[in-house]
């Protein structure tokens with residue numbers, strides 16, 4: 001059977017080449033599409049996160065895993081003095097984050113309220129740039145609150161409106177105040193826009209009893225390429241077992257991973273894509289096999305069993321798809337790799353899709369060998385699945401009818 | 407030995423255009439026969455060959471192939487029967503285009519699990535007898551109609567089936583080639599003891615066979 005399959009492939013060259021090309025194209029498209037999707041998705045998340053996440057952040061060990069007031073940094077001043085001596089740091093700032101309830105007359109919503117140092121944040125993060133209405137916090141802003149657009153919508157708040165805050169202070173005592181909305185921001189990151197709000201740390205510290213305390217210290221380095229070096233130096237200079245200093249890569253990875261889980265949209269469009277590929281491959285296989293009904297009919301008449309016919313088709317498709325996949329694997333990998341390093345640039349796309357969290361004109365691919373191999377395997381498998389229907393179709397003919405088929 | 411008892415075969419059964427292709431056929435074919443089914447076009451010759459060759463099903467009656475009743479066999483069992491016991495010579499040659507003459511002739515033997523050595527020996531023997539031994543490496547579409555017809559016969563004969571069913575084997579041949587083919591078929595029948603059944607209205611075949619079964623509209627009218 002194997003040698004007959006091989007001879008069929010060699011004899012019907014056009015058909016074989018068409019099958020290989022079709023497999024090649026669908027595998028190529030699929031791999032590139034997934035890579036582009038993953039890549040732009042990841043960069044979208046990263047870009048959005050960069051709005052708020054620092055290049056390096058210093059935490060008390062335990063804060064990130066457990067959280068709570070026990071794991072606050074409680075000697076911000078002392079740490080600050082040490083950080084000032086480090087050359088690679090451009091600027092740093094302490095943030096105090098807490099969860100509380102914001103309410104107007106009708107609605108309430110949970111919010112992550114961050115006490116930030118407005119002047120430093122202007123340099124440090126793009127929080128101030130995400131402003132869409134009103135103005136950013138000022139150093140001496142008293143009870144002003146700067147909030148995410150989705151949160152404001154939920155609470156039906158506009159600039160100038162008042163909102164009540166209830167939470168627990170850093171010493172676990174009860175804290176409540178009335179804030180006035182000074183500005184509204186939009187990062188495009190839905191989670192963030194619908195939960196985060198910010199208050200000047202100076203003012204917030206009095207309310208929360210958090211002077212000299214911080215959830216973490218965020219740091220901007222002079223040159224992002226040196227982030228690893230600067231981080232090592234920070235760890236050396238601080239020389240403290242109870243603190244951890246992490247670069248954005250580590251911080252972001254955990255966050256990106258957590259957020260990717262709910263990218264349902266991606267999976268839907270992906271499965272649509274697969275269905276299309278499956279039908280293209282199957283219809284092609286079907287047309288192919290239909291044109292060979294006579295051939296199979298003759299074989300059946302002579303005495304080839306159904307299972308041998310299946311084996312014949314199976315050998316043919318395995319040889320062709322294997323060849324196609326072997327050709328496509330290095331090319332597809334290279335393309336993904338190339339565009340992951342040199343992203344495609346589409347001028348103006350960031351402006352157009354700002355609302356969806358796209359903040360850069362660069363659209364990078366994602367280069368992940370595991371994903372690429374998995375996707376190739378999927379196409380390979382689809383090729384095999386696609387022979388079942390045509391096989392059933394040829395079996396629906398009696399051998400004698402099939403052998404007369406034109 | 408093949409025995410048909412009260413065999414009926416319809417096409418489009420229970421439809422307005424119903425065709426009663428075989429009517430109450432009773433027929434015994436002994437081993438080693440050299441027999442022709444003759445009759446006008448559309449009388450049921452091909453249909454008769456097909457049901458004997460387990461290629462087509464019947465609507466009533468019984469067909470015994472030696473002791474086996476064909477109509478009771480499963481599709482797979484009938485395929486096996488065809489492979490092991492019957493050689494087919496189709497009107498349209500039906501050679502496998504991707505295989506060389508040599509491979510075509512040996513194909514059935516290969517399916518039946520003969521060793522390569524046995525196949526080679528038999529292919530040489532048969533092809534010499536049918537005078538196609540100089541074409542063994544060619545592909546079928548490089549041969550003339552007469553040569554292809556002989557390859558088809560060689561394929562049917564090679565695996566030494568009990569019986570060969572040949573439908574219009576001379577339809578595409580000129581009289582000289584037809585005569586040659588018939589001489590060889592006769593030789594095969596006598597030398598190797600294979601039963602051969604023809605379906606044809608060719609005078610030439612009529613003159614070479616030992617028994618003629620005449621059909622008319624699905625009925626045996628003369629034997």
Ligand SMILES: Nc1ncnc2c1ncn2[C@@H]1O[C@H](COP(=O)(O)OP(=O)(O)OP(=O)(O)O)[C@@H](O)[C@H]1O
Pocket residue numbers: 417418425427445446447448449450451452453454605
């Ligand atoms: N697959 C089929 N479907 C429907 N009717 C068929 C089929 N095969 C044969 N018939 C009909 O059955 C009858 C007998 O056909 P058959 O092919 O056996 O004739 P034949 O004697 O071989 O004729 P010919 O000499 O032209 O080959 C004809 O009336 C034909 O129309």
Ligand SMILES: [Mg+2]
Pocket residue numbers: 451452453573605
């Ligand atoms: Mg006929």
